[in-house]
Amino acid sequence: MRILVSGASVAGPVLAYWLTKHGFLVTVVERAPTPRKTGGHAVDLFRPAMDISERMGVLPRVEERATGTNRMTVYREGARRPVRVDLSKIFSATSDRHIEIMRDDLSELYYDAARDAAEFIFGDSITAISPDGEVRFENAAPRRFDLVVGADGLHSNVRRLVFGDESRFSAFIGAYLGVLSLPNVSALDGELLIHVGAGRTAGMYGARHLGDARALFLFRSERELVCHHHDAPRQKELLRGAFDGMHPDVDRWLDELDRTPAFYFDSITQLRMDTWSRGRVTLVGDAGYCPGPAVGGSTSLAVVGAYVLAGELARAGGDHERAFPAYERTMAAHVRGSRAAALSAAKTLIPTSRLGVQALAQGTRLISALPAGPSRALLRLTTKSARLYNSMIVDVYPSPPTTSRGAAGLAGDSGNGVGVE
Template sequence: MATDAAFPEPVAARGAALDVLVSGASVAGPVTAYWLHRAGHHVTVVEQSPPRRRPGGHAVDLFTPAMDVIERMGVLEAVQDRGTGIERMTVRREHTRRDVTIDMTRLMSALSDRHVEILRDDLGAILYDATRADVEYVFGDRISGLTDDGVATFEHAPARRFDLVIGADGLHSGVRGLAFGAETEYSRWLGGYIAVASIPRDRHLAGHMTTLLGVNRMVGLYSARHMTDARAFFLFRPGAELAYDHRDVPRQKQLLREAFGDLDGEVPRLLDEVDRAPAFYFDAITQLAMDHWTRGRVALVGDAGYCPGPAVGGSTSLAVVGAYTLAGELAEAGSDPAIAYPAYEAAMRDYVQRSRGFATTMARRLVPGTRAGAWMLIAGTSLLTHLPTALGRRLVALGSGDLGLHESIEVRDYPALAP
């Protein structure tokens, strides 16, 4: 696909319905599809995974601006019902025997007016249910090529022409690779890695998370109130980037053992369970630093365009707001992407840039590099949960790494997206 950002010809008459292809059916894709359909467009969503995913996934956070969008979509109650319901976290530092209990409800109330933690695949299922009657979904396929005149070729299905193509296919976006080039040109490693595995659940985990925090590493276990299994998660910061293939799961599990194998207590059991885990996720904590998320007929949404960093940047909320904003700007521009795409970038730029800064800071603070830093993280978090909510929020606003950034984002009303 050519790199020229200009449109070779008008996409459609002003206000006309567009044929839009969306790549990705996790979170950003269905939200984009919902609002594009609301604006009167014909939407096809293509997803490489099969239609029935294993329920669960790892936990993600929805903060106030994303919750506003979720409410406008009419799925607020469903999202709240599927929240993890984790009310407390027990955390212990390496080489100590003292546990500290964190009231998660009070902690999150100090950070956000409206917050829900939900398993990613549960959220995806809710969004799919909200759109499947109005949107064409194609599972088990992917986009293999794009042309300047909007023709998309697929791995399995026949080629089709679309007015617009939206890449909502995550950090390792195939659409971004076709339209913008190699990921290495835009990605920046933030110094860490994350792994999540589905393992059997202990009955004491309902509404409870246990965490062991050490120097440059963290391991924990949690389960949602409605789950029959649990999630083991691992965060660690090696001295240099690791060499592995993203398809080589045995190598990834070996890297976990190298990083956590010297720990005792519950950790050996968790590592054994990881070896048997039916679902396993491993990735670098990587940030995308792209100046533009649109080119020609293509627009990128969520992690595909501006991932601040998995687990550290609030990327799910950013994706939900970005999807709504893209559809809203297209609606306001009368379906003209030449007007809407620059407006979309302008509307999201501050949120994206602040999220990048927040993620860079949190990648260091969440997994401290010293024992003193680990102690300060636990002590500071515990203190925040013992303060009155109003005072806690003032402290957050005064300089806790922009922890309150989501609360400062206002979701615009787009009259063209009204029911």
């Protein structure tokens, strides 16, 4: 059975790995010309995603590339003294198994795990998908696939082609995110510097194995700003305006906007769809149920979703009419919980008032100062994300005794029929 996956960031390679383990023939098509190494930002892997990574055999390499961030210094806008926080206590209190890793590093590790069993085609994109499984591409000849999966992120091309315009499903939650790479002139190693003001938060951190650092910007907006997600000059203009005069540190970070080799900017938007499947097509990860970049644990959710989708397809013997509904039922509670957790996290990370700024700084310091037991209890009372990710349980789907005998390629195959192995 031939399955086409669109997107080679996180969900796509994880899905490809597990589908091939279950005996399916998989092709992954990715718009970027090579595996992405565009800077990226730090993402969290919680217990279920770490368990899945361990089953994939990549956990030791994930642990090697962990950012190692264990300290945080919080500067409140208008206050003289910073608040210093022990992040290691907060991480251990939040989840019994957790790692922070750069998104591009994680994507590379998952790609390495899947590349030998699935075929990856870079520098191409899907332009049309017919109900009978015929797929057209920008560059390759048309092909037929039994199933197509969109794992191509918040602005999914597959979702647009099959379900319609993104605006039908997106819900702006009142904030924006910006990330840029810049020189690690402060020699940060394991420390996160944060400046927090009413309606805006800026931070800088460096990972042990990186030669540079990342600056992260979050700011509130009552309305959606006029800005296309590919219009980098406009995005940089908006970022400068939102953080003007916050602090000399932040001004220096913004000075790197015109020199940075990697820049990301987007609204913090949730996708709210009644179903992620239509006919032969389904969606996974941010393409189907993004809870909100930077605030919703979307990376762990994408890893879990990819694993569940592959497992349900295997359990149903490739029958998508049984597998897709089972996949959606299994993920539904996780998705609902992640949406609620994201809304709560956005309120915490970007306080709306000076009182909220003070509460964030002092509350974080209190949790880090308490012994492990009380701090864990306090976090579970005050954070929805901790309860969500610590309670997320997924089945262990057994693999068949034999795996796929190869991958379905785009090149050199006219695809005149639907292949079933």
